[in-house]
Amino acid sequence: MVTYIEAASAPKKxxxxxxxxxxxxxxxxxxxACQLTARCxxxxxxxxxxxxxxxxxxxxxxxFGMDHGALPATLNYRGYKYSVCTSLNHVVxxxxxxxxxxREGDIVNIDVTYVLDGWHGDSSRMYPVGQIxxxxxxxxxxxxxxxxxxxxVVKPGVRTGAIGAAIQTYAxxxxxxxxRDFCGHGxxxxxxxxxxxxxxxxxxxxxxxxxxxxxxxxxxxNLGKPHVKVLSxxxxxxxxDRSLSAQYEHAVGVTATGCEIFTLSPGGLDRPGLAPLKG
Numbered sequence: 001m002v003t004y005i006e007a008a009s010a011p012k013k014x015x016x017x018x019x020x021x022x023x024x025x026x027x028x029x030x031x032x033a034c035q036l037t038a039r040c041x042x043x044x045x046x047x048x049x050x051x052x053x054x055x056x057x058x059x060x061x062x063x064f065g066m067d068h069g070a071l072p073a074t075l076n077y078r079g080y081k082y083s084v085c086t087s088l089n090h091v092v093x094x095x096x097x098x099x100x101x102x103r104e105g106d107i108v109n110i111d112v113t114y115v116l117d118g119w120h121g122d123s124s125r126m127y128p129v130g131q132i133x134x135x136x137x138x139x140x141x142x143x144x145x146x147x148x149x150x151x152x153v154v155k156p157g158v159r160t161g162a163i164g165a166a167i168q169t170y171a172x173x174x175x176x177x178x179x180r181d182f183c184g185h186g187x188x189x190x191x192x193x194x195x196x197x198x199x200x201x202x203x204x205x206x207x208x209x210x211x212x213x214x215x216x217x218x219x220x221x222n223l224g225k226p227h228v229k230v231l232s233x234x235x236x237x238x239x240x241d242r243s244l245s246a247q248y249e250h251a252v253g254v255t256a257t258g259c260e261i262f263t264l265s266p267g268g269l270d271r272p273g274l275a276p277l278k279g
Contacts, residue, residue: 002207020212033121034262048127054086058097073113085111092237092245104130123263124249140272143221143246154259161205168200179220188214218249
């Protein structure tokens with residue numbers, strides 16, 4: 001049975017109940033945190049190029065947060081040692097920064113979450129490294145469209161399964177596959193909260209959406225099969241067939257008539273083809 005609880009009276013841990021953030025101050029707090037994250041991701045659009053290391057990206061994300069009074073949520077989260085996740089080519093998610101330089105033709109997902117005044121701004125985008133192949137470019141386009149189709153169905157009264165159904169239907173029509181092992185999640189005062197947002201399924205499945213719910217939608221789409229494995233580091237998830245994988249993520253809040261996307265790019269750089277394609 002699904003339980004909903006007003007966020008103001010909810011404990012500071014994930015109890016399985018779905019928080020409803022029904023004050024203007026709640027949405028204002030999310031806007032501030034999420035827009036800081038979006039601004040950081042905008043800045044990275046000009047930084048990602050051949051020769052740059054993901055370790056340098058990690059340092060930038062840390063320093064940008066510190067300069068704006070925010071802490072990266074991933075830093076020391078369950079033993080994770082970095083301020084960002086950088087998932088390259090066939091890495092599905094949770095890729096760890098290192099000193100290897102990015103190469104022409106790579107694609108990389110950069111996932112940033114800042115904690116600002118207790119609110120978690122969570123978002124990720126794909127970045128082409130220099131000139132990329134058409135197959136990779138198409139994967140970015142399909143993945144972003146999956147995200148936006150999932151967001152388009154969000155409104156009170158529909159179930160979370162409608163989000164997954166919209167994503168799965170489009171991805172599979174485009175001959176791509178949806179990763180099942182990871183999902184979106186409630187967010188707000190907690191980094192990871194209820195409910196889970198699956199990126200596949202049917203419209204009749206899952207909890208009913210209600211005004212005040214805040215969560216991420218973050219489909220991971222593969223050019224090959226959907227199967228993944230986690231490497232021995234305990235974090236890095238890769239495609240089993242080593243096919244390319246892509247992910248886009250927004251944090252959204254359910255409103256009376258639809259939803260608000262908190263993590264939209266201030267510079268309009270959160271869609272494929274709008275970040276620099278030249279190295």
